[in-house]
Amino acid sequence: MTSSRPIDLEGAPRIPKRIAAVILNSLKGGVVPRIGLPYITVGRENEIRALLTDLDLIEHGGASFRFLVGRYGAGKSFLLQTIRTHAMGENFVVADADLSPERRLQGGQGQGLATYRELIRNLSTKTRPEGGALMLVLDRWVAAMQDGAPDDGASRSDAAARAFCRPLEEMVHGYDFSQMLLRYYHATCEGDDEMRGAVARWLRGEFRTKTEARAELQTSVIIGDDDWYDYIKLLAAFLQGAGYKGLLVLIDELVNLYKIPNAITRQYNYEKILQMYNDTLQGKAAHLGIILGGTPTSVEDRRRGVFSYEALRSRLAQGRYARDDMQDMLAPIIHLHPLTYEELLVLIEKLAQIHAGYFAYTPTITEQDLINFLTAEFERVGADTHLTPREVIRDFIELLDIAFQNPQASIDELLNKTAIGGGAAAPLHQANSLPARSEAEFVEFTL
Structure with missing residues (x-):
């Protein structure tokens, strides 16, 4: 049985405003947010x-x-x-x-x-x-090697680092890779930031020619x-x-x-x-x-x-x-098969909670409104073959944004006007447009 009461925010997790903004803006733009995914995974x-x-x-x-x-x-x-x-x-x-x-x-x-x-x-x-964690990882390794170095007064001993690199040398290109690791280790111990940067550039594949690498690192090997x-x-x-x-x-x-x-x-x-x-x-x-x-x-x-x-x-x-x-x-x-109707229903309820929490308003959207929205989406012409979660999510966030900016209009009223006016519920392929193509035909057509 569906409810006509507004959705409840009591059980919704508290999401930092920055993360909520990233979630809503990314999804409305049709891209996947890089943070906050556990809040919307269904x-x-x-x-x-x-x-x-x-x-x-x-x-x-x-x-x-x-x-x-x-x-x-x-x-x-x-x-x-x-x-x-x-x-x-x-x-x-x-x-x-x-x-x-x-x-x-x-x-x-x-x-x-x-x-x-x-x-x-x-x-x-x-x-x-x-991203950008390469030097962080290298510095963590150097610290670990220094902790494992023999305590014989030679605080900059590279015995532990050499022992670490020995198994790597047996792999393809392992010797060159190991030599760069050792250079980074020594450069860090000696405070040579210029050499550290050069080794990091080599590991990032940024040397375009062997001549350039030889001048900075005395090596004729580069990643290609x-x-x-x-x-x-x-x-x-x-x-x-x-x-x-x-x-x-x-x-x-x-x-x-x-x-x-x-x-x-x-x-x-x-x-x-x-x-x-x-x-x-x-x-x-x-x-x-x-x-x-x-x-x-x-x-x-x-x-x-x-x-x-x-x-x-x-x-x-x-x-x-x-x-x-x-x-x-x-x-x-x-x-990957499409999300089920029930999974989409859970997802858009989560999005409604995030939207209300981000803009700090008391939601008026009900479970019946959510069902009516999904029904309108699935009744669009071509929905059985072309409707994807991306379109559903984008349409729903747009609906929430419009409802928030026009509090005098109810969700049910917005859905009915859209259906009559041919907005979000318009056919995915208009009758007078080019005929729908298969994915293979489309890619070949655009080459």
Whole structure:
């Protein structure tokens, strides 16, 4: 039975005003907030449970690789940010990046290195959740090495640091990586901020030429397009030894690989995915988790998507026994299904509470109003195939904003006027507009 009484704020959690503002502004703008997600997380229990299992594996020295697949607005980015927030809270280091025409996994003009740079720029920890945590992590490691140095009067002894780096030297590019760590250690002990900065630049992949690196660091080795992933594996091993549980890498917008017009270039990028996949599943990487986010077409299209690379398709294709209503959450690909009506109802009630708390007013919206709003959304033409949580959330926050600015109008009145006037409840595809296209047709049409 529905209630005509206004929703209750008594049981709602108290949210700092800054976080409430970020939540409301981000969601109304169609993007996922980077903070405050626990306040609005609804559903996705099975998906979250599966990804938490991966974190447990990473903590204990394993590695994991997942695809999160869902159409635009279905909640991929939201789930990625939810896992990101949880992982940082559990003492993992997280690096995230969105692919774009300038950022790929492999490229002949620095596109792969650009992705590495973005990942390192967004390196985040519990105490530095907004990114830029590289030097914080390095300084924490130096402090740990100094604490473990032998107490023989040589306070700047590097014995502990050298012992730490020895296992790393056995990995691909491990010797060069270890030498940079030792230089950072010595520079910190000696108060040489210029050298510390140069090593950090090297680790961030910012040296464009070997000549530049040789002048500042006396090394002819730099991180490049072809080998940046090897340094991600080294970073994961380093972080575990530095006191963290591991490294979680989140890469979204896989559709930008699907859009690459040159077939050979696409194949090189999919080959890099295959390398990552094989490394994590065959035990060639440790304390490392990788999650790629993409649309169904960007993964499953056999002409341009990930499945166009046969070696990946044969490994990732769904087996005989999985069904839409009974997914295998231990499979490499997790398909995101739309939130249910009931889950959306819980979500918009949370948003109504956050909105009222942020603007400090007593809400007048009732549970029946929430149901009427969802009913209007789901009755829109094309809603069965095109309506996503993103559109529902954006429309609802707009409704709350208008109701707050026009207190003389009731929610029911606003909903009825919208339905009559063709506002939020207007068809998703107008009858006189271009015919609706499939996702694959749309992407190809826009190339």
